Amino acid sequence: xxxxxxxxxxxxxxxxxxxxxxxxxxxxxxxxxxxxxxxxxxxxxxxxxxxxxxxxxxxxxxxxxxxxxxxxxxxxxxxxxxxxxxxxxxxxxxxxxxxxxxxxxxxxxxxxxxxxxxxxxxxxxxxxxxxxxxxxxxxxxxxxxxxxxxxxxxxxxxxxxxxxxxxxxxxxxxxxxxxxxxxxxxxxxxxxxxxxxxxxxxxxxxxxxxxxxxxxxxxxxxxxxxxxxxxxxxxxxxxxxxxxxxxxxxxxxxxxxxxxxxxxxxxxxxxxxxxxxxxxxxxxxxxxxxxxxxxxxxxxxxxxxxxxxxxxxxxxxxxxxxxxxxxxxxxxxxxxxxxxxxxxxxxxxxxxxxxxx
Amino acid sequence: xxxxxxxxxxxxxxxxxxxxxxxxxxxxxxxxxxxxxxxxxxxxxxxxxxxxxxxxxxxxxxxxxxxxxxxxxxxxxxxxxxxxxxxxxxxxxxxxxxxxxxxxxxxxxxxxxxxxxxxxxxxxxxxxxxxxxxxxxxxxxxxxxxxxxxxxxxxxxxxxxxxxxxxxxxxxxxxxxxxxxxxxxxxxxxxxxxxxxxxxxxxxxxxxxxxxxxxxxxxxxxxxxxxxxxxxxxxxxxxxxxxxxxxxxxxxxxxxxxxxxxxxxxxxxxxxxxxxxx
Numbered sequence: 001x002x003x004x005x006x007x008x009x010x011x012x013x014x015x016x017x018x019x020x021x022x023x024x025x026x027x028x029x030x031x032x033x034x035x036x037x038x039x040x041x042x043x044x045x046x047x048x049x050x051x052x053x054x055x056x057x058x059x060x061x062x063x064x065x066x067x068x069x070x071x072x073x074x075x076x077x078x079x080x081x082x083x084x085x086x087x088x089x090x091x092x093x094x095x096x097x098x099x100x101x102x103x104x105x106x107x108x109x110x111x112x113x114x115x116x117x118x119x120x121x122x123x124x125x126x127x128x129x130x131x132x133x134x135x136x137x138x139x140x141x142x143x144x145x146x147x148x149x150x151x152x153x154x155x156x157x158x159x160x161x162x163x164x165x166x167x168x169x170x171x172x173x174x175x176x177x178x179x180x181x182x183x184x185x186x187x188x189x190x191x192x193x194x195x196x197x198x199x200x201x202x203x204x205x206x207x208x209x210x211x212x213x214x215x216x217x218x219x220x221x222x223x224x225x226x227x228x229x230x231x232x233x234x235x236x237x238x239x240x241x242x243x244x245x246x247x248x249x250x251x252x253x254x255x256x257x258x259x260x261x262x263x264x265x266x267x268x269x270x271x272x273x274x275x276x277x278x279x280x281x282x283x284x285x286x287x288x289x290x291x292x293x294x295x296x297x298x299x300x301x302x303x304x305x306x307x308x309x310x311x312x313x314x315x316x317x318x319x320x321x322x323x324x325x326x327x328x329x330x331x332x333x334x335x336x337x338x339x340x341x342x343x344x345x346x347x348x349x350x351x352x353x354x355x356x357x
Numbered sequence: 358x359x360x361x362x363x364x365x366x367x368x369x370x371x372x373x374x375x376x377x378x379x380x381x382x383x384x385x386x387x388x389x390x391x392x393x394x395x396x397x398x399x400x401x402x403x404x405x406x407x408x409x410x411x412x413x414x415x416x417x418x419x420x421x422x423x424x425x426x427x428x429x430x431x432x433x434x435x436x437x438x439x440x441x442x443x444x445x446x447x448x449x450x451x452x453x454x455x456x457x458x459x460x461x462x463x464x465x466x467x468x469x470x471x472x473x474x475x476x477x478x479x480x481x482x483x484x485x486x487x488x489x490x491x492x493x494x495x496x497x498x499x500x501x502x503x504x505x506x507x508x509x510x511x512x513x514x515x516x517x518x519x520x521x522x523x524x525x526x527x528x529x530x531x532x533x534x535x536x537x538x539x540x541x542x543x544x545x546x547x548x549x550x551x552x553x554x555x556x557x558x559x560x561x562x563x564x565x566x567x568x569x570x571x572x573x574x575x576x577x578x579x580x581x582x583x584x585x586x587x588x589x590x591x592x593x594x595x596x597x598x599x600x601x602x603x604x605x606x607x608x609x610x611x612x613x614x615x616x617x618x619x620x621x622x623x624x625x626x627x628x629x630x631x632x633x634x635x
Contacts, residue, residue, distance in 0.1 A: 085596040092412060092598070105596070112598035113412045151582070155596035179501065179582045180593070188493065189501045189582065328433050329597045 047075040048246060051087045051099025054080070055231055056202070056272045056287040057122045058257030059100060064271035067253040072246055082182070084109075085155055087234075091116050097239045098250060102157040106232040107320045110342045111330050117240060117344040118313070119247060120233030120254055121298055127289035129158050129201045129219040129229070131165060132190075132208045139196065142169035142217060148196040151181040151189065155329070157229040158199040160320065161219050163327065164227040165199075187211075202286045203278075220291075228316045235347075244347060251351040255295040261287065262294075295352045304345040314339040415601040420608075423601040432602060433593065435585045441609060444586040447503065448575055448617075451510025452568050459518035459567070460560055464553070466519065467526020484516040488574045492581070501582035513574040514567035521563025525556030558632040561625040565618060572614050587613075 050068070052059055062068055068076050079096060081087045084105025090096040092114045100122055101109065109116055131150075133139040139148065142165050152159040166173050181189055183204035189195045190208050197216065198208060209215070219229055233254070240247050261268040269284035276283065298304045305311025314336055321333035397417070403409055404416035411419065427437040435443070466473045488509050499505040529552060537551045576588035583589035587606055594602035625632065 083596070085598070088598055089595070108597045112600075113410055114598065115410075154593055178584070180584060180589070181501065181582050182580075185493070185496060185501070185581050188497050192497065192500055194501045194582075324597070329593075330599070 045074055045243060045246075047077050048072055048098070048250075049077045049079060049096045051079050051081050051090060051096040053082070053084075053087075053100050053231070054203075054276060055100070055122070055128075055290070056269075056276065056283055057231065057290055058254050058261060058292065059122055059233075060275050061257040061260060061268050061271045062253045064275045067256065068250060071249050071253060073249075074246065083153065083156060088112075088114050088116075091234065091236055094236065096236070098233065098235045098247070100231050100233060103229045103232055103316070104157050104160045104320055104324070105155060106234060107317050107324065107339075108155070108330060109234065110317065110339060111321055111324075111334060115237040116234040117237050117342055118232055118304070119235045119240070119344060119347050120251055121293055121303060121313070122231040122233055122254070124223065124291035124293065125157060125201075125229045125231065126220040126223075126291045127218045128205065128286060129161065129199070130205055131162065131197060131199045131216045131218075132205065132213040133197045133216045135212050135214045137196065139216065142166065143171055145197060146171060146175045149177045149179060149194070150197040150199070151179040151186050151195045152199040153182050153186075154180040157219070158201060160323065161222050161227060161229060162199040163323070164222050164225075165217055168222065168225055168227075202289070203276075206282075206286075226319075240344070240347065244350070247347045248351045248354070251295070251348050252355065255351065255355070258292045258294045261292055295348055295355075298348060299345055299352070304343055304348065307344075307346045307349060310340040310343065311345070314343055317342075412598060412600060415604055419601045420604045423599075424605045427590075427602065427605060432590050433584075437587075437590075437605075437609065440585055440587045440590050441613060444575055444579070444588060445613070447506050447578065447586065448510055448568075448571055450503075451507045452514050452571050454507070455511050455514035455518055455567060455571070456564060459515045459563070460522050462515075463519040463522025463560075463563070464526060464548075464556070467523045467529075467556075468552075473523070480516050480519055483512075484520075488513055489577050489580075492577065496581055505581075506578040506583070509578045510571045510574055514571040517566035517570055518560070518563040521559045521566065522556060525559025525563075526552065528559070529555055554629075557629045558625075561621065561629060561632070565621050565625075568617055568621060569614075572617065575610075 048068075050059075052063065054060075063078060079090070079099075081090070081099065081101075084101030085108070087096065087099045087101045088105055088109040091099060091109070098119070102125075106118065131142075133145075139145060145166070150162060152162045162178065163173060166176075179189075179195065181195070181198070183200050186195070186198045186200055187204050187207050190198055190213070191211055200208065223229065235247055257268070265284060265287065266280070269280050269287055272278070272287060273280045273283035278286070293303065299306050300311065301309070302312045304313055317339040318333065318336050321330065321339075324330045325333040400414065401417050403414050404418075415423075424437075426432075427440075429436070431437070432440065462476070466476055491512075492505075492509055495505040495508050499508055533551055533555065534547055537547045542550070575586075576591065579586040579588035580592060587610055591603055591606035591610070594600075594606065
């Protein structure tokens with residue numbers, strides 16, 4: 001009996017040692033995985049992974065017309081995201097090389113140290129995001145929201161704009177109930193009458209308006225008061241450093257898409273309609289609620305700026321960060337320099353230079 | 358493995374892993390802590406060497422700081438205790454409702470063949486459903502308030518409790534029942550004083566599994582329209598990539614989950630002290 005027990009003990013120790021030895025192996029694997037992620041280290045780049053969202057902008061035009069597939073020289077994998085925060089996690093893990101996130105979530109990515117840089121502004125948000133209230137209800141101004149129930153997807157640009165609207169009209173957010181609802185859940189809650197107001201984007205916006213809603217304030221109006229929001233293009237830092245030519249080519253396609261939207265909106269809307277299963281008319285309506293900037297405009301002082309003179313987008317980001325800090329979502333807003341460092345207009349500059357040559 | 362020794366000593370029970378169970382509870386405890394200690398040490402080491410960015414593996418000190426922060430000043434509209442409290446009230450409401458309905462249901466299904474034939478397929482079909490699959494339906498039916506959240510947790514807890522109760526009835530010792538009848542007990546008395554207590558060990562197993570199911574559903578239930586709750590806190594922190602808060606939430610959830618299970622086991626120990634002794 002006693003001998004047996006001794007043997008068992010010994011075996012136990014051996015097994016323990018074996019598992020103890022496994023721990024560093026796993027740690028090494030994890031370490032290797034994280035560091036190999038984001039780009040193909042020494043190996044060939046097999047594919048470019050692009051994260052997109054269902055926003056009727058130039059990216060969808062380029063996707064529908066197959067421009068990236070044609071010109072990037074590498075197979076493209078498209079991954080759809082429902083929010084910028086999901087995209088951030090995917091970029092942080094190195095699973096997505098380039099993608100679209102809202103400005104609020106891009107700010108949290110920069111603040112939390114996601115290895116990504118800003119390379120493009122797909123669009124500035126205009127009337128495609130709006131605060132909807134019930135038609136004929138007593139809510140006629142933002143001030144009337146006191147004691148009501150308003151919804152927004154937390155962390156999204158509309159959440160930021162809901163809080164910004166409250167501040168613009170001196171309403172304490174504590175005086176109303178603000179609920180965290182994704183667009184689809186918001187629509188369900190709206191139809192049941194569970195909420196009095198919702199700040200949301202297309203196509204849920206159109207659906208809410210259809211079901212007895214009216215627009216109280218749009219993102220364009222809030223942006224005019226200095227709270228700018230937009231859909232931002234980010235690239236994984238290491239990927240961009242290793243394959244600048246792909247990023248430049250990608251941006252050239254984006255510029256071409258903006259050109260098409262401006263010169264022939266019907267054709268652009270047709271392409272978007274096909275991707276989203278909308279009528280061309282509806283696609284055109286949704287598309288024209290966005291504000292598009294061409295490459296030269298983005299290099300201007302108000303937006304990305306040039307590699308030598310940082311643009312105003314960094315300040316917009318800083319203000320957003322300070323706002324998020326007050327809301328307690330991020331611990332500490334970093335300084336302006338952090339945001340200027342995270343914005344990299346050099347790829348866009350190069351794309352424009354090559355085009356002009 | 359089992360060596361008979363001379364004398365009247367009973368052979369020692371040998372566990373599956375081939376190790377003799379320790380008599381000393383404290384020793385077992387300390388062994389359990391070794392595993393946790395190793396993981397924590399590895400975590401501290403990775404953090405100390407700074408091989409991974411803070412985003413991937415927040416330092417233990419950051420997590421402690423985040424813990425102090427959410428305990429004292431709170432995370433977005435509630436302190437940690439309020440978040441945990443809100444989640445617990447949802448969980449326990451769902452669980453208590455489930456226990457109150459599923460135990461009688463399981464008894465009925467155990468005793469009545471008709472009831473079992475009618476209801477069993479229903480339970481078997483909805484049991485494997487992932488709760489998120491039908492959550493939107495619950496929201497459309499019951500709204501975005503507490504009702505739909507509690508309903509989701511309730512539905513998660515019902516099947517294991519029902520099935521365990523039913524199998525408890527099925528395994529009922531018929532001799533015991535017949536003896537009671539022979540001694541002149543009425544049907545109701547047999548049910549209350551013989552059948553029900555005999556099923557209790559199985560019911561408790563069901564309760565433990567049920568609260569476990571409900572607990573794993575907790576985070577899902579707080580996806581929609583919550584502004585408080587420990588599951589919501591983790592989800593919300595995820596949106597802003599606050600990995601330090603996520604760590605705090607996960608650690609707190611695993612301790613509370615373990616505590617709940619422990620609690621039921623302690624209750625079980627007092628209510629059915631005969632469990633596992635035939």
